[in-house]
Amino acid sequence: MTENNRCVVLLSGGIDSAVAAAIARSQGFEIYALTVDYGQKHKFEIEAAKKIAKFLGAVKHRILQVPFGELAKSALTKSEIEVPKDRGELERVGDIPATYVPARNTIFLALAASWAESLDAGYIFVGFNVIDYSGYPDCRPEFVEAFEKVLAVGTKAGVDGKSIKIRAPLLMSKKSEIIKLGQNLGVDFSLTFSCYDPTPDGTPCGHCDSCLIRKRAFAEVGMDDPPLKK
Amino acid sequence: MTENNRCVVLLSGGIDSAVAAAIARSQGFEIYALTVDYGQKHKFEIEAAKKIAKFLGAVKHRILQVPFGELAKSALTKSEIEVPKDRGELERVGDIPATYVPARNTIFLALAASWAESLDAGYIFVGFNVIDYSGYPDCRPEFVEAFEKVLAVGTKAGVDGKSIKIRAPLLMSKKSEIIKLGQNLGVDFSLTFSCYDPTPDGTPCGHCDSCLIRKRAFAEVGMDDPPLKK
Numbered sequence: 001m002t003e004n005n006r007c008v009v010l011l012s013g014g015i016d017s018a019v020a021a022a023i024a025r026s027q028g029f030e031i032y033a034l035t036v037d038y039g040q041k042h043k044f045e046i047e048a049a050k051k052i053a054k055f056l057g058a059v060k061h062r063i064l065q066v067p068f069g070e071l072a073k074s075a076l077t078k079s080e081i082e083v084p085k086d087r088g089e090l091e092r093v094g095d096i097p098a099t100y101v102p103a104r105n106t107i108f109l110a111l112a113a114s115w116a117e118s119l120d121a122g123y124i125f126v127g128f129n130v131i132d133y134s135g136y137p138d139c140r141p142e143f144v145e146a147f148e149k150v151l152a153v154g155t156k157a158g159v160d161g162k163s164i165k166i167r168a169p170l171l172m173s174k175k176s177e178i179i180k181l182g183q184n185l186g187v188d189f190s191l192t193f194s195c196y197d198p199t200p201d202g203t204p205c206g207h208c209d210s211c212l213i214r215k216r217a218f219a220e221v222g223m224d225d226p227p228l229k230k
Numbered sequence: 231m232t233e234n235n236r237c238v239v240l241l242s243g244g245i246d247s248a249v250a251a252a253i254a255r256s257q258g259f260e261i262y263a264l265t266v267d268y269g270q271k272h273k274f275e276i277e278a279a280k281k282i283a284k285f286l287g288a289v290k291h292r293i294l295q296v297p298f299g300e301l302a303k304s305a306l307t308k309s310e311i312e313v314p315k316d317r318g319e320l321e322r323v324g325d326i327p328a329t330y331v332p333a334r335n336t337i338f339l340a341l342a343a344s345w346a347e348s349l350d351a352g353y354i355f356v357g358f359n360v361i362d363y364s365g366y367p368d369c370r371p372e373f374v375e376a377f378e379k380v381l382a383v384g385t386k387a388g389v390d391g392k393s394i395k396i397r398a399p400l401l402m403s404k405k406s407e408i409i410k411l412g413q414n415l416g417v418d419f420s421l422t423f424s425c426y427d428p429t430p431d432g433t434p435c436g437h438c439d440s441c442l443i444r445k446r447a448f449a450e451v452g453m454d455d456p457p458l459k460k
Contacts, residue, residue: 034301062300062301064296064297064298064300064301065295065297066294066296066298067294067295067296068294068296068341068344068345070292070294071264071292071294071341071344071345071348072344072345072347072348073347073348074348096386096389100386101344102343102344102345102347102348102385102386102387103340103341103343103344103347103381103384103385104344105384106340106343106344106380106381106384106385107337107340107341107344109340110333110336110337110339110340111298111301111333111337113332113333113336114298114301114302114331114332114333114334114336114337115298115301115302115332117302117303117332117333118301118302118303118304118332137383137384137385137386137388137389138384138385140383140384142383143380143383143384146376146379146380146382146383146384147380147384149376149379150336150373150376150377150380151333151336152376153367153370153372153373153376154333154335154336154367154368154370154373154376154377155332155333155336155367155368156326156330156332156367157332158367159326159367
């Protein structure tokens with residue numbers, strides 16, 4: 001194992017990654033936060049990520065411009081593909097929606113791994129979760145496990161017997177549980193941004209899957225979703 | 231399987247990926263070439279990749295600016311780390327040298343996968359090889375196999391039963407065999423660029439691992455290494 005307490009955290013600007021980062025901090029890790037600007041329509045999440053990184057005391061926060069949105073066909077990257085709105089809960093089960101971005105989390109983890117290996121950090125923290133999510137295949141336990149295997153055989157760290165591990169502490173949590181956990185860890189949710197399709201001034205649409213899941217989860221825990229701090 | 235004959239080829243500008251692309255073409259694939267500008271010292275390889283893509287009749291060639299060299303500690307990305315020179319053959323065996331770039335091929339394959347999935351392409355061609363190489367862990371068969379598993383479980387294509395496959399036709403070839411194969415396929419090696427540490431005007435150093443391996447391989451097949459077309 002490495003002898004430092006560094007970890008790389010993939011920080012999107014949303015609730016899940018903010019809570020994952022707070023968990024890393026609570027476990028004594030130093031946070032090296034990584035946010036990827038890939039050409040997403042919801043660029044406001046990057047501003048949110050900056051505030052969250054600062055709030056959580058990240059040692060560094062890198063925002064990497066990786067314009068793979070030019071290559072990736074998705075409702076989150078292409079203006080000609082609309083973000084689905086007001087989908088019922090049943091529609092969101094067992095379906096991969098148009099907001100899926102091909103290989104996005106594979107790219108994110110690969111970039112995080114490059115930084116982690118360069119920092120001699122032993123862990124990458126992510127906010128992936130498979131419950132109350134949008135049906136993306138790259139948020140599942142089998143994906144995380146397969147990617148860890150890539151790091152074990154495909155990096156110098158792995159060959160040297162100190163393979164980088166992925167910590168996905170929210171993988172099996174419901175969104176409402178994530179909110180409660182974050183609340184206990186002091187996460188300021190007014191810094192987080194979830195909407196896939198905000199108005200030009202950054203107001204959440206309230207109708208995309210991500211807005212709907214957020215709304216329902218706050219209702220479940222009986223909390224008000226605090227207005228976004230701009 | 232997909233119904234088109236598209237493939238994404240990771241094209242670095244060197245010999246191996248040029249020959250891998252020529253193999254794809256000879257098998258009837260349409261080439262979508264991807265080159266990553268990651269902040270490498272040897273930027274001349276990108277110019278070489280452009281010429282190779284054109285020479286091989288690529289349908290498209292995308293050069294993606296992905297500045298992960300800022301994060302990745304390597305002799306290929308950091309001016310303060312020198313590219314090793316004149317290492318003997320024995321020094322190059324079983325050792326991972328300073329020119330290893332953390333998680334580079336993982337990042338490259340992830341980006342290629344995003345494009346392949348968006349194109350509905352079934353294959354990614356790469357020039358990785360494990361013989362006569364620089365000892366990088368992310369050029370080995372076990373790495374390719376692990377990454378295919380990531381694509382099987384972490385992409386929509388995989389979930390839909392048309393998982394993207396990685397073709398690494400040179401994985402177990404000696405560099406001299408790769409050159410012979412390329413020659414038979416009509417590859418113009420004067421378009422390729424191998425040096426890790428060229429002079430500012432793009433002249434290969436002749437002393438880095440990559441130059442030494444290239445020089446020896448051309449000598450083995452009894453061919454002159456043609457001067458670089460600029």
